[in-house]
Amino acid sequence: MEHNLIPLSLDETFNFSCNAGIPCFNECCKDVNQFLTPYDVLRLKRHFGMSSGAFLEKYTTQHIGPETKLPVVCLKTDPADGFTCPFLSPEGCRVYESRPSSCRTYPLARMLSRSRETGQNTIHYAMLVEPHCLGHSQNCTQTVRKWIASQNIAIYDDMNDRMMDIISLKNRLIPGPLDIKSRHLFSMACYDLDAFRKHLTDHFQKNDFGLNDESWKLLLEDDEALLRFSLDWLKQAMFGSLIQQ
Numbered sequence: 001m002e003h004n005l006i007p008l009s010l011d012e013t014f015n016f017s018c019n020a021g022i023p024c025f026n027e028c029c030k031d032v033n034q035f036l037t038p039y040d041v042l043r044l045k046r047h048f049g050m051s052s053g054a055f056l057e058k059y060t061t062q063h064i065g066p067e068t069k070l071p072v073v074c075l076k077t078d079p080a081d082g083f084t085c086p087f088l089s090p091e092g093c094r095v096y097e098s099r100p101s102s103c104r105t106y107p108l109a110r111m112l113s114r115s116r117e118t119g120q121n122t123i124h125y126a127m128l129v130e131p132h133c134l135g136h137s138q139n140c141t142q143t144v145r146k147w148i149a150s151q152n153i154a155i156y157d158d159m160n161d162r163m164m165d166i167i168s169l170k171n172r173l174i175p176g177p178l179d180i181k182s183r184h185l186f187s188m189a190c191y192d193l194d195a196f197r198k199h200l201t202d203h204f205q206k207n208d209f210g211l212n213d214e215s216w217k218l219l220l221e222d223d224e225a226l227l228r229f230s231l232d233w234l235k236q237a238m239f240g241s242l243i244q245q
């Protein structure tokens, strides 16, 4: 599909509005190749009241990313219905309040780059203009900053940046494919959070991580706290010895 990417700074304005009355309503949710971040999976499995394992099994496929050589999770789609998102209904998105980060940010794309010299992260935004999307011709102007604030995306950005950190470490320190054990740990810690919680309680105790009762209880009960912990844990498990070199 042809598209243009137009870089925008936080205080630049763009014209866009999306609503159920627009003739292209739902067009953007057909022919999708929607990958999910760990936090997208967390929000969607919670939305359906499912375990992460059951959600992954029912709604997603996994493959190894050709560039990163890391497990990638994508929504399962069916060629027979034109690769339509499984969460689309005639009334619109069935999971709107838990929709993935890229659906939230659209028509903007958020990119993070890291300086090799300073280690500083810089965030860039660009507007995606696709021929089927009529939202750009609506009479509604806003700044990038205002659009982001309206999409409740801060926690997605925080979690996705933690994931990007792991991907960039992997690219830098282990350029080739992972061994099977590391691949399994990566999939579990990033995407199958309920399995990771069981792994923690089966194999570790709070003292192994220097946690007090309260912090340990939080990990067992709070998915967001557990995902932050699992991504930090994964970083240590995969790169700990390499980072210290």
Ligand code: SF4
Binding pocket: 028, 029, 032, 034, 085, 086, 087, 088, 089, 092, 093, 094, 095, 096, 099, 100, 103
């Ligand atoms: S999750 Fe919702 S907004 Fe995103 S592609 Fe699917 S139906 Fe569309």
Ligand code: SF4
Binding pocket: 017, 018, 019, 022, 024, 025, 026, 027, 028, 029, 106, 132, 133, 134, 135, 136
């Ligand atoms: S305006 Fe764009 S984002 Fe909204 S429904 Fe149409 S194609 Fe999708």
